[in-house]
Amino acid sequence: MILLRAALMALFAVAAGPARAAECPRKDTLGTSRVITVDPHAFARVGLKSFPQTLPLADKEVVLTFDDGPFPPTTTKVLAALASECVQATFFLIGRNAEASPDLVKRIAAAGHSIGHHTWSHRPLDRIGQPQALEEIDRGIAADEKALHGEAKRIPSTPFFRFPGFASTPALLDSLQARGIAVFGADLWASDWNPMTPDQQLRLLTERLEYEGKGIILLHDTKAQTAKMLPAFLQYLRRNGYKVVHLVAARPIKSSLNDR
16 A cells, blocks of 8 residues: 555656646757656655666656756856757756856756756765765755845755765755755766767767666766767757656745745
8 A cells, every 4th residue: 555655646746747848949859858747755866876766757768967067168058959959957056156157057947947956065975974964965055046046045946956976875865855855866877077079978878878768867067078969969869769858846845934
């Protein structure tokens, strides 16, 4: 009965969201095929590289996620590539980068992308102790929210979080779950933290995607090789029948005076 209830909750969390993405005015593009509304209570932790559960994607469905931005020299190129194919993604921002480039944060959101959170300074949270780790998380959220909305709240308007290097602890995972914040791992990645040419990265990523068949993809909008590779990767997705799924939050978290 418990397993059945959990399955029904998960199904409702997906089905309750908008099923269709906005129409793209250009018919020869990849486009965003549908939108999944992610309820953190049903999907507290997703991504098979870190957790036993991931999002309920069909074969050849992918979710595009970008970490570590915003970084104007490359994030702008990533946004241009996504816009050229009418594709939406999720950007997990580092707080100090958001503080340095608030206009770019607003531009990401204005283009229809979702804003997730990736700490204040990208420190490995499993090595610095619980109090410091929580401060890294909260300070990053506050900086992202200030850049996005003009107010430094520690309650995220989009409750999506990704650990730097996926370096979590059980206590931190429990803390985020208790706050209604979904933690994202990934199902595959391009290993773009390693130096390689855009062609090498494209080949590596497409081979991994062909093997997995679907999934949450981790990329970094701070990497020049990724920005150069992305247009070809999006064209690969279109030519080979893949569909891009966009993620939005089920509902905003209610804040209190203590959360400001």
